[in-house]
Amino acid sequence: MNKAFTKEEDGSSPQRLPDLPISSHPNHVTPRGLRLLQERKAALDAEVTRLRENRDYLPDPYPLSVAERDLRYVEARLASAILVEPPQTPPEHVSFGATVEVEDEDGRKAKYTIVGEDEAAPDQGLITHISPLARALLEAKVGDIVEWPKPTGIVELEVLSISFDAA
Structure with a gap:
């Protein structure tokens, strides 16, 4: 096909970046770790919203693509999170969260x-x-x-x- 008839990327819409790799290990989290993921999601939600609202003024759509990719990662990690609460009694041995x-x-x-x-x-x-x-x-x-x-x-x-x- 002649190059004159192909659509070139004009930079106006963000490219969907490949997703970040997700670990194959169980996603155990401490209460603190869960809070950090939730805080990171809230910050990324706000950043994606801000960038989308200002899309027409962005010289480069790459920051929006990065924020959307990072948000997908955090959402996946939250969806697979397995909360491990600390034991109620004094620990006898080392375990997750110790x-x-x-x-x-x-x-x-x-x-x-x-x-x-x-x-x-x-x-x-x-x-x-x-x-x-x-x-x-x-x-x-x-x-x-x-x-x-x-x-x-x-x-x-x-x-x-x-x-x-x-x-």
Whole structure:
């Protein structure tokens, strides 16, 4: 077909971006994680509305496409969320949502909270339940030594305490 007869994209309507990949793991969330997803959805709803209302004045439709894609992702994550409430009794072992204080072989202490994938922030001690560290800690009890497989080798951690934040 002659190029003269094909419609070229004029940039006036946003392109639908491919959806962000969704994890195949169960979407467990803490109460905090669920609140964060709900807040993110509300912010994205507002952003999409604002961008659609100002579509005629946008020099580039790309920000709207990104906001719509991100909103689809958050809506999918909310739809598949499995809320895991903290236990009502003192914990006997590490489970989802627990904050665990550990000490390594060199005496360095650290705290990690096991959370859902969307809530994870390793630099803040929030680790996803599917991470090697979380898998090493799950089901451990105070006083247990767990082996954390790292690329540089196995690190032994002693579980010092287990706690849960109130919902």
